[in-house]
Amino acid sequence: MAHYFIGLTGGIASGKSALEKAFAAHGVTVADADLIAREVVEPGQPALAAVVAHFGAGVLQADGRLDRAALRARVFDDDDERRVLEDLLHPAIRARMMAVCRNAPGPYAIAMIPLLTEGGGRTAYPWLDRILVVDAPPAVQMTRLMQRDSIDDSLAGKMMAAQATRAQRLALADDIVVNAGDVAHLQRAADELHARYLALANAARVP
Structure with a gap:
């Protein structure tokens, strides 16, 4: 490890x-934050539930997956909403990244x-x-x-x-x-x- x-x-x-x-x-x-950011908002993940609780079901696609374009439109020009999104996602991303790195061979x-x-x-x-x-x-x-x-x-x-x-x-x-x-x-x-x-x-x- x-x-x-x-x-x-x-x-x-x-x-x-x-x-x-x-x-x-x-x-x-290499633990890639962009890839991990996608993993933590897969259906069933706590981070996705937290995003939906704040932004509403309008940020979901019909199949229950995150509609990234819709979410991006919500936060792109709104600094407060972008910070909320970061607060919801970043702790899960950081924890997952650390786990991947610590469990890496070499x-x-x-x-x-x-x-x-x-x-x-x-x-x-x-x-x-x-x-x-x-x-x-x-x-x-x-x-x-x-x-x-x-x-x-x-x-x-x-x-x-x-x-x-x-x-x-x-x-x-x-x-x-x-x-x-x-x-x-x-x-x-x-x-x-x-x-x-x-x-x-x-x-x-x-x-």
């Missing part, structure tokens, strides 16, 4: 998924948390030993986001502005990988960090 934990984060379209794959290629378990595991900075940083995730930030120039993020989601620069700008600033993310970082589009560089960075994290995890192992 893993005993050393890395938080992986970065801005939208910064290359988090590509770096996640590079670590996974080394056999490292000496260390990675928790990929796109909104780590916005979600409370180290205070919300005190069990993280280090934080790795994937950084990309804002212009590169904008271009990737527009291409990835087939959106214009106005919407892309709003999506980026809704997140923490680049400076706020970097202030949390123990390690930084700059991803300006060179896949080979990203792979080399993952290889080097994997070796470093193995060494740190082995040094931290309790005799």
Whole structure:
């Protein structure tokens, strides 16, 4: 079971998924907050019941599953409602992520948390030993986001502005990988960090 934990984060379209794959290629378990966020709102889960209790049955599809588009429309321009949703979901997501990481094989595991900075940083995730930030120039993020989601620069700008600033993310970082589009560089960075994290995890192992 893993005993050393890395938080992986970065801005939208910064290359988090590509770096996640590079670590996974080394056999490292990555607990993905986005995937876990879907798991905790499956039918029958307490978090889904809590969401419906607050937002109403209108956020459900006919089959009883969460209607993400309807919920997104409810909270996108309403900061108070978005905070309510976060308060309902984040504790369940954090608990599940920690369980996945602690039960991972190998000496260390990675928790990929796109909104780590916005979600409370180290205070919300005190069990993280280090934080790795994937950084990309804002212009590169904008271009990737527009291409990835087939959106214009106005919407892309709003999506980026809704997140923490680049400076706020970097202030949390123990390690930084700059991803300006060179896949080979990203792979080399993952290889080097994997070796470093193995060494740190082995040094931290309790005799």
